Amino acid sequence: MPDALDPTPYDALLLLSFGGPEGPNDVVPFLENVTRGRGIPKERLKEVGQHYFLFGGVSPINDQNRALLDALRKDFAGHGLDIPVHWGNRNWAPYLTDTLRDMVRDGHRRILVLATSAYASYSGCRQYRENLADALATLEAEGLELPRIDKLRHYFNHPGFVEPMIDGVLESLADLPDDVRDGAHIAFTTHSIPTSAADTSGPAEGHGDGGAYVRQHLDVAKLIADAVRERTGVDHPWQLVYQSRSGAPHIPWLEPDICDHIEERHAAGVPAVVMAPIGFVSDHMEVLYDLDTEATARAAELGLPVRRSATVGADPRFAAAVRELILERAATERGDRVTPCALGTLGASHDVCPVGCCPARAPRPAAAGADSPYA
Ligand SMILES: CC1=C(CCC(=O)O)c2cc3nc(cc4[nH]c(cc5[nH]c(cc1n2)c(C)c5CCC(=O)O)c(CCC(=O)O)c4C)C(CCC(=O)O)=C3C
Ligand SMILES: [Fe+2]
Numbered sequence: 001m002p003d004a005l006d007p008t009p010y011d012a013l014l015l016l017s018f019g020g021p022e023g024p025n026d027v028v029p030f031l032e033n034v035t036r037g038r039g040i041p042k043e044r045l046k047e048v049g050q051h052y053f054l055f056g057g058v059s060p061i062n063d064q065n066r067a068l069l070d071a072l073r074k075d076f077a078g079h080g081l082d083i084p085v086h087w088g089n090r091n092w093a094p095y096l097t098d099t100l101r102d103m104v105r106d107g108h109r110r111i112l113v114l115a116t117s118a119y120a121s122y123s124g125c126r127q128y129r130e131n132l133a134d135a136l137a138t139l140e141a142e143g144l145e146l147p148r149i150d151k152l153r154h155y156f157n158h159p160g161f162v163e164p165m166i167d168g169v170l171e172s173l174a175d176l177p178d179d180v181r182d183g184a185h186i187a188f189t190t191h192s193i194p195t196s197a198a199d200t201s202g203p204a205e206g207h208g209d210g211g212a213y214v215r216q217h218l219d220v221a222k223l224i225a226d227a228v229r230e231r232t233g234v235d236h237p238w239q240l241v242y243q244s245r246s247g248a249p250h251i252p253w254l255e256p257d258i259c260d261h262i263e264e265r266h267a268a269g270v271p272a273v274v275m276a277p278i279g280f281v282s283d284h285m286e287v288l289y290d291l292d293t294e295a296t297a298r299a300a301e302l303g304l305p306v307r308r309s310a311t312v313g314a315d316p317r318f319a320a321a322v323r324e325l326i327l328e329r330a331a332t333e334r335g336d337r338v339t340p341c342a343l344g345t346l347g348a349s350h351d352v353c354p355v356g357c358c359p360a361r362a363p364r365p366a367a368a369g370a371d372s373p374y375a
Pocket of ligand 1: 018019124284
């Protein structure tokens, strides 16, 4: 048995995710949960509902989180890290509030949160912190003693997140026909968000020009493209593009869209495209529908060979990265000196979101940050 690893002061890890429907009857209530008060046009909702119905009303995200839970527990047990792992979602069962209530009743006092979103943005970070504040407010009203909650830093540039994606792109390139492989263009894709949300993503001093959201994705894309060049000897052209646009048409969102990009690259003579969904931690519905279904069909119409590279999912290297992130943060909280692990040019992200990080359109309490109303 390896020596025990010390997660002190933390006594539990909470995997915090989006949630998704698990059958046809769940789809509409799930979409209502997601879009409550967010001004999404009815037409768009109908359309997205169809994406889920096409897959039997089942989102892949819950099984992927179950697989990640297994991978984390296996990694922790194998390395002597004794910390229980719980799971709660924003939009579907198991709901965050219920999970947190169980954790508090089990006696957990210092909880560390791993969100299934690797980058800074309102949707990927502050909104989860708002969900935590809402859950704490509910437990407080129920008379429970509140735990202290911290959130792990953004892990977009952790080697355990980047390296599986490098392998994924290499595998997609290898899978292309020989005569188009070397000319293949890599389209790194992520969730489009309103340009106003991108510009204000991350800490205030980095606002403007796409903010931390775009900068972080560009850094990951460059890391992967550089690694691919080193390992194949081929300098594949690449671009960061966007997918899964929502919201009203008159509001500007990050562009270009992956489908437009595929058409434009095809017109420019590119012989093949690898779509690398670096913005997603696992094969969410956005990956299965927007890339594997819609964009793949668009490319087929054009006669353009495309491949979609793997997301990180439950890769053991990602589970190991989470273990390292827990130990790193625990050591920091104990006052030990640690060198945080990060690739690329941006360095390790902050541990605690500062005031003004990824602000909401309408300010609401958010936990696990410098502006948290909870200790
Ligand atoms: C940045 C980002 C991530 C990545 C970070 C992360 O992973 O958290 C993400 C993840 C996800 N988004 C998801 C699903 C949806 N997102 C929606 C709507 C929206 N997403 C947004 C942004 C993001 N979303 C935004 C700005 C909106 C507009 C409304 C709003 O401002 O809130 C809608 C409403 C319909 C639509 O318009 O698409 C749905 C159904 C699922 C589950 C998928 C599954 O079932 O596998 C996951 C993991
Ligand atoms: Fe979303």
